Amino acid sequence: MKNSVSVIALAAAAVMFVAAPAGAGTLEEVQKKGFVQCGVSQGVPGFSNPDEKGNWTGIDVDVCRAVAAAVLGDAGKVKFTPLSAKERFTALQSGEIDVLSRNTTWTLVRDTALGLNFAGVNYYDGQGFMVRKDLGIKSAMELAGASVCVNIGTTTELNMADFFRGNSMDYKPVVFEKADEVVAAYDSGRCDVYTTDQSALAAQRIKLKDPKAHVVLPEVISKEPLGPVVRHGDDQWLDIVKWSLYAMLEAEEYGVSSKNVDKVKSGSKNPIHKRLLGVEGDLGKNLGLGKEWAYNIVKQVGNYGESFDRNVGPSTAVGLPRGVNAQWKDGGLQYAMPVR
Amino acid sequence: MADMQQAYEPGTHPDLPPPRSTVGVVGWLRQNLFSSPFNWAMTFFSIYVVYIIVPPILSWTLIDADWVGKTRDDCSRVGACWVFIGVWFKQLMYGRYPDTELWRINLAYVILGVSLTALLVPRFPWKHWVGVFLLFVFPIIAFYLFVGDAFGLPLVETPLWGGLFLTLVIAIVGIVASLPIGIVLALGRRSSMPVVRAICVCFIELWRGVPLITVLFMSSVMFPLFMPEGVNFDKLVRALVGVMLFSSAYMAEVVRGGLQAIPKGQYEGAQALGLSYWKMMALIIMPQALKLVIPGIVNTFIGLFKDTTLVLIIGLFDFLGMAQLSATNQNWLGFAVEGYVFVAFGFWIFCFSMSRYSQHLEKKLHTGH
Numbered sequence: 177m178k179n180s181v182s183v184i185a186l187a188a189a190a191v192m193f194v195a196a197p198a199g200a201g202t203l204e205e206v207q208k209k210g211f212v213q214c215g216v217s218q219g220v221p222g223f224s225n226p227d228e229k230g231n232w233t234g235i236d237v238d239v240c241r242a243v244a245a246a247v248l249g250d251a252g253k254v255k256f257t258p259l260s261a262k263e264r265f266t267a268l269q270s271g272e273i274d275v276l277s278r279n280t281t282w283t284l285v286r287d288t289a290l291g292l293n294f295a296g297v298n299y300y301d302g303q304g305f306m307v308r309k310d311l312g313i314k315s316a317m318e319l320a321g322a323s324v325c326v327n328i329g330t331t332t333e334l335n336m337a338d339f340f341r342g343n344s345m346d347y348k349p350v351v352f353e354k355a356d357e358v359v360a361a362y363d364s365g366r367c368d369v370y371t372t373d374q375s376a377l378a379a380q381r382i383k384l385k386d387p388k389a390h391v392v393l394p395e396v397i398s399k400e401p402l403g404p405v406v407r408h409g410d411d412q413w414l415d416i417v418k419w420s421l422y423a424m425l426e427a428e429e430y431g432v433s434s435k436n437v438d439k440v441k442s443g444s445k446n447p448i449h450k451r452l453l454g455v456e457g458d459l460g461k462n463l464g465l466g467k468e469w470a471y472n473i474v475k476q477v478g479n480y481g482e483s484f485d486r487n488v489g490p491s492t493a494v495g496l497p498r499g500v501n502a503q504w505k506d507g508g509l510q511y512a513m514p515v516r
Numbered sequence: 517m518a519d520m521q522q523a524y525e526p527g528t529h530p531d532l533p534p535p536r537s538t539v540g541v542v543g544w545l546r547q548n549l550f551s552s553p554f555n556w557a558m559t560f561f562s563i564y565v566v567y568i569i570v571p572p573i574l575s576w577t578l579i580d581a582d583w584v585g586k587t588r589d590d591c592s593r594v595g596a597c598w599v600f601i602g603v604w605f606k607q608l609m610y611g612r613y614p615d616t617e618l619w620r621i622n623l624a625y626v627i628l629g630v631s632l633t634a635l636l637v638p639r640f641p642w643k644h645w646v647g648v649f650l651l652f653v654f655p656i657i658a659f660y661l662f663v664g665d666a667f668g669l670p671l672v673e674t675p676l677w678g679g680l681f682l683t684l685v686i687a688i689v690g691i692v693a694s695l696p697i698g699i700v701l702a703l704g705r706r707s708s709m710p711v712v713r714a715i716c717v718c719f720i721e722l723w724r725g726v727p728l729i730t731v732l733f734m735s736s737v738m739f740p741l742f743m744p745e746g747v748n749f750d751k752l753v754r755a756l757v758g759v760m761l762f763s764s765a766y767m768a769e770v771v772r773g774g775l776q777a778i779p780k781g782q783y784e785g786a787q788a789l790g791l792s793y794w795k796m797m798a799l800i801i802m803p804q805a806l807k808l809v810i811p812g813i814v815n816t817f818i819g820l821f822k823d824t825t826l827v828l829i830i831g832l833f834d835f836l837g838m839a840q841l842s843a844t845n846q847n848w849l850g851f852a853v854e855g856y857v858f859v860a861f862g863f864w865i866f867c868f869s870m871s872r873y874s875q876h877l878e879k880k881l882h883t884g885h
Contacts, residue, residue: 218831219844227845228603230612230676257675258831258841263737270740272748356852383850493846 202274202406202413203247203464211253214240215273218258221379222488222496223279223299223402232256236277238483239298239404241476242420243275246469251476265290268407275417276405279375286405295417297403298480299488300500300509302396303335304374306381309391311368316395320345325358325367327351331398336371339397359383373400378494396500416463423470425512426452427479429503434478441471452515459515470515480510577857588848600851601858604842608858611678611833617670620661621681627654636873638880651692674752678833680862682752686824686834690759691817697760698767703797705768706775716768723765729826731758736830755827763820770812774805807881814874818867835859 206212216224216236224234232254241251257273268276269291279301280286282294305324307313316339326333328351340347350367352358355376362370363384372380374396381387404421406414427433430448432440441453450456453474454467463469477483481503488496502508537543549559580595583602591597601608610618631654634646662685665671677685704716723731735754743749778801786796806813828837839855842848 218828218833218837219841221844221846221849225841225844225846226607226612227847228607230607255673255675258833260829260831262733263830266737266740270743270748272740272751379844379846379849382846493849 202410212244213273214254215259215276216256217278222494235487239277242473245472245476246420279402282401291408292405293414295404296421297401299402301375301400303398305393306370316393322369323348323367324369325350325362335398378496422512423473424480426515427474428481437474600854608838609679610681612676624658624661679838680835683835687821690763690820693760694763694767697764701768702771720765774809
């Protein structure tokens, strides 16, 4: 999620060579070719990676499936392009892909200078801490005097320094070059605390000898909002991706899931349900889509909570707590704009 | 004095066995391992090092390893978990190529294997025809088999290609294309025509002067931006062209080394026979020059074969990339080491056989000068 400035500068320079950004019409193009081309990662546990059969899964993947369900009525009509961190923006700018859903942090430079638009946030990540359970520590504020394992020369290291200094606590950094070295050092007890982005923390935890003997502390000390990205200059397509994501959130907020969606559609008297599922009014028309766009998303992909639980939730190997990604009503940050 | 030694007439002394301490196992040990106090020390030190290193490796890879199962729970985590390789084997070999179409790759492997065997068996007749088939017909067959979209075969897009299959595609295309292009470039660089020479020198120095990773990066990140809207070359094709040009520049320099080793008399002799330039090159110079540089050529091939792993940075999943990708699956986190060991072993098999074959070729073509 950290990207070197030079790459951004290079990409920004490259954008200037492009006479015009890919113009409007992504929707027509997608409808014509019959599938959504989706840029994903080269394997981030729970976010996007293929299973033994070669099917892509993950919460980033589900965003693309939702868009396909909304536009084409079939969540299976997605083709995935695995992209490295460096080439992901070019692939989007050059029209190679329609949506980039590759745990990409929303920043000002990317949103403006790179000619991209972020369509929302599907996962609020941030830097966190992991400690051994038997230390009995419940909060990062109790970490005074601890030795902390961290990757050298990353923003992770700087964020940590800021956090400890800001709370006037002592700490002893134990730095390493590579993530695997950090994990190994922490596992062998060379430090009390291990810090990196929370989603990575959860994935790295599985590599430990006894994953259950460690806990991730609730504090998050940096902002890494991850979300789907589209090209600048195609507002209709931006709307579609944005509202596909919101539809998943809205469905969860109002209790519509892939299991009960048919019952809700035929039986519910709640006007919010009726609008969302296309029983009343025709919200899809405003997006250039059919009446059942949101119904298809919920039916085929599920709501945001289902996607979260299935891919990264507590019952999975990654085992992330819902935390700040809970609905706003439950004290989280996930807030869908009203679908009406 | 007379009983000290029996006198023999010259040439009649019976053959006595050599002293026992200089022959057999004991002799070999004394000579090679225990010939001086320093060698005594070195021998014991080496045995100690072997004792430290080998048993843990053996117990990890073989004795404590888990071989059967379907999930990570079948692995004790004491030794290697080869179950991981077993579960992901199809991905490691073919990438995400559709199951129902795998026979296409296997068929191409079989055709390639049979023709290569025919080429390598010394006594096989019609070698020329097999060579022509491999160079000109097989690529066309392989292209339609892999890509499809013709003769009733469904299209399989290149993002689905991966694993060892992709590694072989990139390496073989690079190897097969680099030799002819490299020969032409080497001849061009030694040509007396200034324009041809300048072009060849520029080409070689440009491609040899940049790292392969830059070439791949440019082909995947910058190139699409220079193309007009809607013109999009396949990512694999872009990478293949980059690898081809890159390796042919290296090959050109290897071939040029061979050309320079041919004495001037060979050129003059060929010209005195009235041979044209191309005939002279094809019949006299090249056969000698190429023979000289077989080690260099194979070295370049092996280097290229291993360099193909760099396609990882442009989002293509070759053999190594697939192993890394598999280890990021949330059900299989923490098994990266098994993947790396397996991939290393696979690469070693290919590179080692190339090296052995080149040694065999050198011996066969050795004419004693």
